[in-house]
Amino acid sequence: MTESWEPDSEILVRRYQRLLAWYPPGHRAAHREEMLGVLLAAAPDGQRRPRISEAANLLWGALLIWLRPRPAEQPAAGAWSDALAAFSVAAPMAFLAYFAAETSITMFGRYFFWNPWILFGYALGGLGLALPLVLLNFRRTGAFVSARPVHAGAGPS
């Protein structure tokens, strides 16, 4: 392992921090340390990296929070769409990069990102997989944002 000199918990903290970086800035500022505490409390002893399902759940949670209109700080429609568009591109790419890293360490016991050819392969594969998702997301989130009524004090669901 290239990172064996680091304690497991520090490696895990760093990996959780990378996932939490996908949350909206306001939410991140208010809840990042708290969420990190919860994630670490829930992690079994000796865990070095987030499970795939947990990483996906964190990204999904980030997406839900990005998508929620906030009565107190309603951004302009343009800024809102831009943020969504950026997220819908970035999130699948980030998840694919994370998945590639997990696969690499599971299959070969180490990360292969240092090798430019393998990196190129990941980039091509990631683009091929992400592109349909991105196009779909642009269409869906565009329709979703324009059709969704914005109302304060929405009922719970």
Next chain:
Amino acid sequence: MSQRPLQEPTFLILTALAAGPQHGYGIMTDVEEISDGRLRLRAGTLYAALDRLTSDGLVAQDREEIVGGRLRRYYRLTPDGTAVLAAETKRLRANVTVATQRLGLAGGLS
């Protein structure tokens, strides 16, 4: 008060907070216990729900403490949250009563 039925994770998060304020990890373990191990909330789901419940005014942030160098923030039910949970409980109880009668389980058999 007319409201949409609560999804089960939401119902259980509110139930977990009904007895008193709890921090995030406390809510996760309590929900698992209340649901008899059936529902295990993950952090992403929990914080998305807390964000929504807070902005809807059903849950509010309570005190904070530092444990083992990590921040713990407690959440509590607001009066609106208590009212929504009570209304949902009443609705579910009414449904259960009818279902119990129609199934002929009124004697308490299951």
